[in-house]
Amino acid sequence: MILRPVRDSASDAAVVREIHSAAEAALERQSGEPPAPWTTERIAGHEAVTRHLARTDPGGCWLAEEDGRTVGAALALKREGLWGLSLFCVLPSAQGNGIGRLLLDHALAYGHGCLRGMAVPSADAGAARRYHAAGFKLHPLMSLTGKVDRAALPDPGGTPVHLGDASHRPLLDSVDRAVRGAAHGPDHETLLRTTEELLVVDTLSGSGYCYRDGGRVVLLAATSKRLAAVLLTAALSRVPPTDEAEIAHATAEQDWAVDVALAGGLTLRTRGFLALRGMRPPAPWLPSDAFL
Structure with a gap:
């Protein structure tokens, strides 16, 4: 497995969106909730954000590749001493192999020296455990x-x-x-x-x-x-x-x-x-x- 930076390109933005979509769908199946539709507008907005962060924060945006396919993504940003995790997802078929830990380690390293950090994780219990282990305090959310x-x-x-x-x-x-x-x-x-x-x-x-x-x-x-x-x-x-x-x-x-x-x-x-x-x-x- 290798990690490489996310490029400011249509192809990398599409790959990040596909991984996010697959991980999100698996989580929603587990919870019994209907999946959120990937409308044309949502796709365009998601890919615009990925390309924006690839430009502004190249050191915080990473893709994980295994056997020639992309299996995970992490997008992190830094703003005036605040580190934030914008996206963190791994394909369901690749979970449990340490890929998520490596991606999160690279994203966290980008925030070295930042006094404050935040992430709005999904309801994925595995992601919550990783954030807690990294020293984050978890605050329950409502929608x-x-x-x-x-x-x-x-x-x-x-x-x-x-x-x-x-x-x-x-x-x-x-x-x-x-x-x-x-x-x-x-x-x-x-x-x-x-x-x-x-x-x-x-x-x-x-x-x-x-x-x-x-x-x-x-x-x-x-x-x-x-x-x-x-x-x-x-x-x-x-x-x-x-x-x-x-x-x-x-x-x-x-x-x-x-x-x-x-x-x-x-x-x-x-x-x-x-x-x-x-x-x-x-x-x-x-x-x-x-x-x-």
Whole structure:
């Protein structure tokens, strides 16, 4: 078996997506849940993220190859002293052979010197064990999904929410630093390209932003829980009536998000863990799968 860096190429991006798809499908079969569809938009977004990280973090993106086929992938990033694991997956047929351990070791080595680390792992028990063994504290996650009852959403209280664009980068990075101790930096460029819209609040009492794509709340951060709730309310109110809303990762600290989502008719369930090292769970925050 050999490990090699992920290249910024369409072929490597497709391979990473295929491995992720196979690992995800196996996990969903075990849990009895229907697999999430790989729509054209999801495929394009996934491959755009892989190529973005291959450019920005070549030292953190690795593929495992065995007998001429690619069997595993790990994508890690570093942003201002924060290490994050964007993706970690191994083909089901290749699991149990030490491939996952080697991939994770290489991804972790890329974060040498970073004081803080995080990963939003799947519900895979094996992945959770590896993170715990690497010194991460595991925080149970909730997801909230369903059709939005717009009439039942909380009153935002008159706080204005605006559409954002690339000109808001300084505000976005400032909020990131306040909430999680590090800016997303270049990740915002890819988020702007691969999501439907960016919502922004900027008031005398604080600021915040939220990326929405269809029914998904992709990433949300704010300097207060009140503004985070205003942004989430605005995002859910803009979900198309034909789509189901999805808030994929909320910790117990995100009580403001649970309040808004349950009021809007979404259903709560537990799934997976947030893995953190050297930091507490950010509070006015809903992480992105890819960029944390």
